[in-house]
Amino acid sequence: MSTLNERPAPGSWRRIIGQRNLIVGAAAATLFLAAACSSGGTEASNEVAQGKVSSAVAAASTSNEDRELAADFELELYGNADHSRGDVVHLSDFAGDPVVLNFWFPSCPPCVAEMPDFETAYQDLKGEGVKFIGVQLLGLDSVEDGQEFVDSVGVNYMLGPDQTADTSGEIIRKYAVIGFPTTVFIDRDQRIARSWSGALNLEKLEELIQEIVN
DSSP: OOOTTOOOOTTOGGGGTTSOOOOOOOOOTTOOOOOOBOSOOEEEOTTTTTTOOOOSOOOOOSOGGGSOBOOOOEEEOOOOSSSOTTOEEEGGGGTTSOEEEEEEOTTOHHHHHHHHHHHHHHHHHGGGTOEEEEEEOOSSSOHHHHHHHHHHHTOOSEEEESBOSSOBSHHHHHTTOOSBSEEEEEOTTSBEEEEEESOOOHHHHHHHHHHHHO
16 A cells, blocks of 8 residues: 555656555545545446445436536646647536546556546547546645646546646535546536446447447
8 A cells, every 4th residue: 555655756657557556545725535546447326426425336327317417617727739738628618528527646556557548539539529538636646747647648638637726626526536536427418427436448438438429
């Protein structure tokens, strides 16, 4: 188990893929506590977004009317090949498009391990209007660490820190995220179809995306 004071050396983000799981409690200025960085994957229904976290496997709702509305948020982006640093986006900007919302942080090995597959899916599906958004937990890693990570790994979908002018962790609290990585699949009506806690491979990621594309 890693301690809160341990961080990979600068420029070593690629080498943390395959390391042992990291269990973290990160206390930010808002006193938000995040834990359970795990490489395992479990499904959760809309209960995750409502703060009623269940360990049971639940199928996605097939009826849009039964799905909970996804909370809107504002995110200032990191710079990469497809997006300019400092650009600001809102979830509501993408109404009508399927959205894959991923919660991560650089020192979480499972978060890093799944990112090449997210990049592959992003490149394959961006022509179809599927949006990928990565929200970084702050605490163990800083905003500077996040931009360094993006530069080093070369991911090009939208990523940014969960930080506003006066607080941090607001988006993570809205989605009741307790484990990292967590991925929320949002349909064209901006309703939550499914949440997945744990790392995803490309095959499973593409399977779950089909639920919000169709």
